[in-house]
Amino acid sequence: MLPRHLYIHIPFCARRCSYCDFSIAVRSQPPVEEYVTALRAEMDGLQRELEGATLDTVYMGGGTPSRLGGVGIRDVLKTVRERTRVANHAEITIEANPDDVNDMAVAHWVAAGVNRVSLGSQSFDQAALNWMHRTHDVSQIGRSVGTLKRGGIDNISLDLIFALPAHLRRSWESDLVRALDLGPTHLSLYGLTVEAHTPIARWADRGATVEGSEESYEEEFLAAHNAMTAAGFDHYEVSNFARPGKASRHNSAYWTGAPYLGVGPSAHSFDGSTRRWNVAAYSEWIRRLATGTTVIGCEESLTEENRSTEEVYLGLRTRSGRPITEDEIGRVQAWVQAGWAVIEEPVQNPRVRLTPTGWLRLDSLAADLAAQRALPVSVNS
Numbered sequence: 001m002l003p004r005h006l007y008i009h010i011p012f013c014a015r016r017c018s019y020c021d022f023s024i025a026v027r028s029q030p031p032v033e034e035y036v037t038a039l040r041a042e043m044d045g046l047q048r049e050l051e052g053a054t055l056d057t058v059y060m061g062g063g064t065p066s067r068l069g070g071v072g073i074r075d076v077l078k079t080v081r082e083r084t085r086v087a088n089h090a091e092i093t094i095e096a097n098p099d100d101v102n103d104m105a106v107a108h109w110v111a112a113g114v115n116r117v118s119l120g121s122q123s124f125d126q127a128a129l130n131w132m133h134r135t136h137d138v139s140q141i142g143r144s145v146g147t148l149k150r151g152g153i154d155n156i157s158l159d160l161i162f163a164l165p166a167h168l169r170r171s172w173e174s175d176l177v178r179a180l181d182l183g184p185t186h187l188s189l190y191g192l193t194v195e196a197h198t199p200i201a202r203w204a205d206r207g208a209t210v211e212g213s214e215e216s217y218e219e220e221f222l223a224a225h226n227a228m229t230a231a232g233f234d235h236y237e238v239s240n241f242a243r244p245g246k247a248s249r250h251n252s253a254y255w256t257g258a259p260y261l262g263v264g265p266s267a268h269s270f271d272g273s274t275r276r277w278n279v280a281a282y283s284e285w286i287r288r289l290a291t292g293t294t295v296i297g298c299e300e301s302l303t304e305e306n307r308s309t310e311e312v313y314l315g316l317r318t319r320s321g322r323p324i325t326e327d328e329i330g331r332v333q334a335w336v337q338a339g340w341a342v343i344e345e346p347v348q349n350p351r352v353r354l355t356p357t358g359w360l361r362l363d364s365l366a367a368d369l370a371a372q373r374a375l376p377v378s379v380n381s
């Protein structure tokens, strides 16, 4: 199957945020030419998969893609267009940090075809931003949204993090109001979790409180659902809200199990039956491309059972839910009674979708439904 969705991992960040365990390369000055040269080499090796493909979405994620600046992103998209076709109305997204957004960069992005920006705002509370080790300040969030709109990009998603530790005294309600005041088309919300090898994990080891309580996690998640739906947003996936017609087409493809191609360090690809992923370290990715060695670090073949298990999990993440069989109805009815799920079209084509309180239990409910068919994935490295 030819991919219609391309993910490009651009790993550069000015420094590591306190909660971040992503695959990044900390650089004060990103090596733009070195990166684009390596990207060209990787995409040349994917000619068989790219030739004949037409991309509906291109998503530049990271790291911080906006660190490449206007010219760097222009060269990345030129590299893509020289090797495959991009549909006329493709969704082309770049993740950006507010401090990288300026008129010149936005002009280059728009000229290169970028029509959607996912802005890493995270909070409108300066003490919270400092604690997260973010490089931007509160005032830069509003300014960057203004710059994007003035430059012609009005499809803007904001990221916010909830369930911060209570000692920060951040007002979640105030953050939601201030985000809405900027007129975004989309919001992505992430509950803070402590991942290994992050600065906050080290702080926790030393006895500091680095995350909110379970109660605050639930309260803030439900408060966000209420505030955003009251403002006219569709809570279309457990972590995502969109104005009508503004759901992320790229991420929605992941949740429906569509094939996609990923390039750049740590990027994942899926062809409908096999998933593979690149080596994560930037230096290793560069070294392998310079020596003509494969950048694929690992791959896994999904069995029918594995795919079925994934389909359960991915379906339950989304507002449209998933079809249920007669065998599953009894199990799901218990969820309905608990207020965690709704059964739609119960007679003809029954589907289950989780309610917001059900989404708070997503992992355990998905595991419950998938348990009867879960089998181990075979991994080849």
Ligand code: SF4
Residues within 6 Å of the ligand: 012, 013, 015, 016, 017, 020, 021, 022, 024, 062, 063, 064, 097, 120
């Ligand atoms: S900007 Fe994003 S990718 Fe970079 S360190 Fe911060 S959270 Fe991680």
